[in-house]
Each structure stands twice: as C-alpha cells, then as structure tokens.
Amino acid sequence: MEWTFMGGFSGLSICFDLDGTLVDTAPDLVRVLNLVIAEEGLPPTDYDKARGQVGFGAKALIVQACERAGHTISDARVSELWHVFIKLYDENIAELSQPFSGVEHILRDLRSGGAKLSVCTNKPGYLARKLLDELKLTPYFDRVVGSSDGVATKPSAQHIFAATGHRRRSSIIMVGDSAPDVMAARAAGVPIVLFRYGYAGTPADRLRADKVLRRFRELPESILSLSRPIAPI
Template identity: 35%
Template sequence: MIIAFDLDGTLVDSARDLTDAVSELVQSYGAPALAVAEVVTMVGEGAAVLVRKALERSALDSAMPGALDRFMQIYDRRLLDHTVAYPGVRESLALAVHRGPLAVLTNKPLGPTIGILDALGLSGFFSRVIGGDSEHGRKPDPAGLRALMALAPGEPIVMVGDSPADAKTAEAANCPFVLARYGFGAAKFGRQPPMTPYVIDHARELSGVIDVIQRGD
C-alpha cells in the first residue's frame, strides 16, 4: 500500500510560522498583523493563494506586484522558528513505512517542504515528495496523487490530510481518504465533514485505520 501525506496540518504544525510570515508581509504594506485563526483558514491551496487571501483580508491590493516573492523570502527566514511535527507523527511513520512506500503530496512549494522535512528528521521516511510547484499542479488536481501510484504499480493508495483540498484530491483519484482531524485545516470543513469513515484525532491512530482499510472493513 502507498500512503500519501499532506504536510501542513497533517505531518507538521506550521500555523505559527505561516501566520508570522503573513503578518510580516501585510505589515510591510502598512496593514496590521493577522491572527493565527485567520491565517489557518487561508492555508492549503498553495503560497500564491495564501498571499492573495491575506492581502484581501488586509484590504490591500490582492495583485500587489512582488508580494509573493516577498512572502517567500520572509517565510524562508521564519520557516522553522516554531514549526514542529505533530505528536506521534514520527512513531506513526516508523510503523507505516513497513507497509509500503510513503510520500508527501503538498501544495507548499518543494523548497520549503524539503527544508522542513530535513530539519525535523522526517525526510528518510519518504520515497517521494511532490510540492505545489511541480508539473502535476496543485491539489485538488489528482495528477500528483496519480503520479505517486508509480511507486508501487498495482498497489492501492491512501491519502492522509486535514483539508478539503486533500479530501477532494482523494475523491478525484478514487482512493480512500483519512481525515487528520487534529490538523488546523479540518476546521475548513465546517458543518460538512468529508464523506469518509476514516478519521484520526491523533497521529498515533493512523496504524489502526490503515489496518481497517487494508482489511476492507
């Protein structure tokens, strides 16, 4: 079995660093800082969308020239100030890697994705990492998830994530979706949670859910 993981809100809690970077960006244009609760609702669709939404929320020009590049420079500097792996992630990956290839499928650009995985000692668990700036496009486009199927042709694939983009990606690829309800993106589902029986409230619960999926229960 191939298991594909989202990054932000699934493997790592990056909410504080993303918020600090976004706040520094909008403050550089004269707007006040944004709260974590505001910024996490904007995360999950890639850096360009995050910047556009942050500028709009701050009543700034959403097409501000150079804003995306400025944000990436700020975020690169703040990338690991507070970002950590969620509790139980390392242990869950250590178990999951024995089931088959593991991969990361994220809308975050590849550079900062690799930087986070390397710094947190998680890179060694993954056979492939696909960022949002790849040729496969961004979730919910299922092209990236389908590309990961080449890691073990003929084997089933599972998507683990915390956001609607992850759920829609799994649905488009016709594969099981495991909702990481502990992640900050889960709040974006509101009163309409995804139609999946597979939900975890802690990373350590993943192994049991994968057992259920493999048995076909």
C-alpha cells in the same frame, strides 16, 4: 465505502499531505504573513482566522489578511508581496513549525511494517523538502512532490500517482486534512483518511472521508480497519 489492504502494511503506499497533516506549519506561515503585511502598514492578523486559511496558499493568505484589515490591494502588489513571503519563509522555514504529536513514531512504525511513504503537497516542492530536512523527517519518505515539481497538483489524481510512483489503486491510501485531499483521493479512486486537527476551512467530518481521526497515533489501526479486495497488478 470499504477497502482492504492484505498483509498489514507490506506493499501499501501511503501518500500524505504536509501542512496541517504531518507538520503544524501555521505558526511560521502566520509569522511570515505578519512580516509581509507590515509592509502595507497593517497590524498582525488574527491568528486563528489565518490558520484556517493556510491551505489556500500564500497569495490567499495575503489577500484575506488585507481584507480583514479593510485594506485594498492590487493583484500586482499581491504578486510582489508573494515573492517577499516566499523569500522570508525560505530563509527560516522551521523556526516555529513542529510535527504533530506522534507523527515521527507512527511514520517509523509504518515504514518498519513495510509501507512505502510519500508526500504530495501543494506547497512548492523545494520548500517542502527543506522543511522535512530541517525537521529530520526526510528519511521516512520515498518521494516528496510539490507544486514546483512539474505535475498537476491536488485536487488532481496525478499528484497522488506522482508521489506514490505508480497507479496501483488497490495499494494506495491518501492521508490529509482538507477538501483538496479528499477530491484528489476520489479522483484517483483511493481511500482517504482525514485528521480533525488540520487547517480545513470545512470541518473534516463534513468532507465525506473514509475515516476521520482526532490523533495521528490512530492512523495505523484506521488503515488496518479499512477493507477492499486487492486487485491484480
């Protein structure tokens, strides 16, 4: 599939996933997960396995960590531990989390080139905004829309449109790391760029994205290489 954005980045809306795309949040998420499952008497979980499941959310992380430990847990107890997880994560959201290499530099270049940047994340919106604030990334984004913000989240196309603030498909591109990002982009009818370094359970090369990249610094050239006739607004 080919797409085009005329005039460099001017007029382009780039919608980013957060966890595993912009920021390596797994160290903090797994840190908190280990604190939570310790309440069940369980040892720290396997980091690499938990990292690959970050995209499924905190409840899934808790359930899967318990399953790996051979520990049976009720749905009611999972809900209790989820509240503990969110509280602990909120209290110290960026102890270990850092933007991936090149992120801030490239975000600055995209904005200076005329692009409008936004975040659509299945993380609760208030946590996403707090994380970006603490990492000093907030000024790069016009909107940050998460799961607590009253919109249908990925894989719904509505999440992308809410984050960009419009439905002009010919000027939108989605950037992420996992299947929900691809599904949302396809539902919205916009191109999707994926990064291999993210948290997808399925290798990015198998997800049929328009572009699959190894490093964030490759993003501007990749965007400019996409081609699609611009439709009238």
